[in-house]
Amino acid sequence: MSSLEEQIAEIEEEIRSTQYNKATQLHVGRLRAKLAVLRLEREKRAHAKGGGGLGYAVRKSGHATVGLVGYPSVGKSTLLNAITGAESEIGAYDFTTLSIIPGMLRYQGASIQILDMPGLVPGAAKGRGRGREVLSVVRSVELILFLIDKDHTDFKGLVDELENAGIRINGRPPKIVVTPADRGGVTVSSTVRITHLADGIAAQIVREFGIHNGSVILREDATADQLIDVLAGNRVYVRAILGVNKSDLLTRPEMEALKARLKPFVPVFVSARSRQGMAELVNAVGKALEFIRVYLKPPGREADLEEPIILRRGDRVEDLLRRLPTDLGVQFKSALVWGRSARFPGQTVGREHLLADEDLITIVIQRGSRPGG
Ligand SMILES: Nc1nc2c(ncn2[C@@H]2O[C@H](COP(=O)(O)OP(=O)(O)O)[C@@H](O)[C@H]2O)c(=O)[nH]1
Ligand SMILES: [Mg+2]
Structure with missing residues (x-):
C-alpha cells in the first residue's frame, strides 16, 4: 500500500492528465472526491502530531x-x-x-x-x-x-x-444541503436545472465520503467541487x-x-x-x-452622532451588542431602529435584525433590570 502522500500525488496527477469533458465528468468528480477525502485524512494526521497552530495564535484586534x-x-x-x-x-x-x-x-x-x-x-x-x-x-x-x-x-x-x-x-458557501440517514440509499433532488452534477455524479461523490444513505438537495447548479466543499465541511x-x-x-x-x-x-x-x-x-x-456605522440613541434623547459604532455589512443587532457593555447584552429585550434597515422609523426588532449603514438604534432592556452602560 502506498503512503498517503503518494496516493494524493497519484490522484493529483491523474486529474491533471485527464481531459475534462462530458464523458470523463463522472470519473473526474470521483477522483476529486477521493482526493478531498485523502487530504482530510492528511489534515487529521498533521493535527494529531500537533504540527500546526502553536506559536501562531494571533490575537486579533481592531474592527x-x-x-x-x-x-x-x-x-x-x-x-x-x-x-x-x-x-x-x-x-x-x-x-x-x-x-x-x-x-x-x-x-x-x-x-x-x-x-x-x-x-x-x-x-x-x-x-x-x-x-x-x-x-x-x-x-x-x-x-x-x-x-x-x-x-x-x-x-x-x-x-x-x-x-x-x-x-x-x-x-460563498454553496447552496447545497446534505442530510445523512440510516437507510434508503442516496437520493438527489434539485430546485434548479442541474448541468454539472447530473447523471448520478452527485450520488457517487457523496458515497466517496462514506455516506451511503441520505438526501442531497441542490439549490443551485453546483459543481462537483462545490459539493465536495460541503461534504468536507472545513471550508x-x-x-x-x-x-x-x-x-x-x-x-x-x-x-x-x-x-x-x-x-x-x-x-x-x-x-x-x-x-x-x-x-x-x-x-x-x-x-x-465594508464597514458600516451605526449610532446609539438613548431612550427619548437625540443620538450621539459624534460617536459611531463601527460594524461590518452583514452585522446584526447581536453583533452590535457584543461591542457594548456586557450587561446591555444580557438585559437586552429589543431594539428600536431608525434608518435604512427599518421598515418604518422606530421599528422594534430583535437580535437577528440586519443593520444598515447610518442606522440609529435604541436598546430596550428588560423591565426590572437596571440600565447598564
Ligand atoms: N524596488 C522595490 N523594492 C522593494 C519594494 N518593496 C520592498 N522592496 C525590497 O524587496 C526586498 C524584500 O522585501 P520584504 O519586505 O522583506 O519582503 P517580504 O519577504 O515579502 O516581507 C527588500 O530588499 C525590500 O527593500 C518596492 O516597492 N520597490
Ligand atoms: Mg517579510
Whole structure:
C-alpha cells in the first residue's frame, strides 16, 4: 500500500492528465472526491502530531483583520511598515518574516489590523515552509491582501495553495444541503436545472465520503467541487484583493500585460519602497471590508452622532451588542431602529435584525433590570 502522500500525488496527477469533458465528468468528480477525502485524512494526521497552530495564535484586534499573503520577498514587510508603522523585519532574502507581525491601520475611524506573515511557498498546504501554520492564520482573517511583484507573478499558484487548504477566495458557501440517514440509499433532488452534477455524479461523490444513505438537495447548479466543499465541511470563504508591489520596477506595457493576465482581479499597483499607491491600496482595503456605522440613541434623547459604532455589512443587532457593555447584552429585550434597515422609523426588532449603514438604534432592556452602560 502506498503512503498517503503518494496516493494524493497519484490522484493529483491523474486529474491533471485527464481531459475534462462530458464523458470523463463522472470519473473526474470521483477522483476529486477521493482526493478531498485523502487530504482530510492528511489534515487529521498533521493535527494529531500537533504540527500546526502553536506559536501562531494571533490575537486579533481592531474592527477587522487583514492577512498579507504572498511569496517570500515580494515586499510584504516593507508594505506593512509603510502603511502602519509596525516594525517588521525586512531583508533582501527569502523567509525573513518567521513570525507574524501585526500592524494597525486607521481608516475612516476604523482600526484595521494587518498581519505580515511568512511568505507562502509552493507546497504550503502540505506543510512546506511552515505553510500549515500560515494557512491556519489566513483562515481566520476577514480579508486577504495578496501581494505579488515583478519576479513573483504566479498569482494562480498562490490562490491554488489556499484552495488546497480549503480557503475559498471571494466565494460563498454553496447552496447545497446534505442530510445523512440510516437507510434508503442516496437520493438527489434539485430546485434548479442541474448541468454539472447530473447523471448520478452527485450520488457517487457523496458515497466517496462514506455516506451511503441520505438526501442531497441542490439549490443551485453546483459543481462537483462545490459539493465536495460541503461534504468536507472545513471550508472558509474569505474575501481578497490584490496588490502588485515594486511597480517602480515595472514599465507601462509590463503593467498592462500583468493587468490583462490577472483578470478578473483588478490589481492595485504600488511601491512600498517609494510609497506610491499607498492611499489607493488603503482605500481598496477599507472598501473591501465594508464597514458600516451605526449610532446609539438613548431612550427619548437625540443620538450621539459624534460617536459611531463601527460594524461590518452583514452585522446584526447581536453583533452590535457584543461591542457594548456586557450587561446591555444580557438585559437586552429589543431594539428600536431608525434608518435604512427599518421598515418604518422606530421599528422594534430583535437580535437577528440586519443593520444598515447610518442606522440609529435604541436598546430596550428588560423591565426590572437596571440600565447598564
Ligand atoms: N524596488 C522595490 N523594492 C522593494 C519594494 N518593496 C520592498 N522592496 C525590497 O524587496 C526586498 C524584500 O522585501 P520584504 O519586505 O522583506 O519582503 P517580504 O519577504 O515579502 O516581507 C527588500 O530588499 C525590500 O527593500 C518596492 O516597492 N520597490
Ligand atoms: Mg517579510
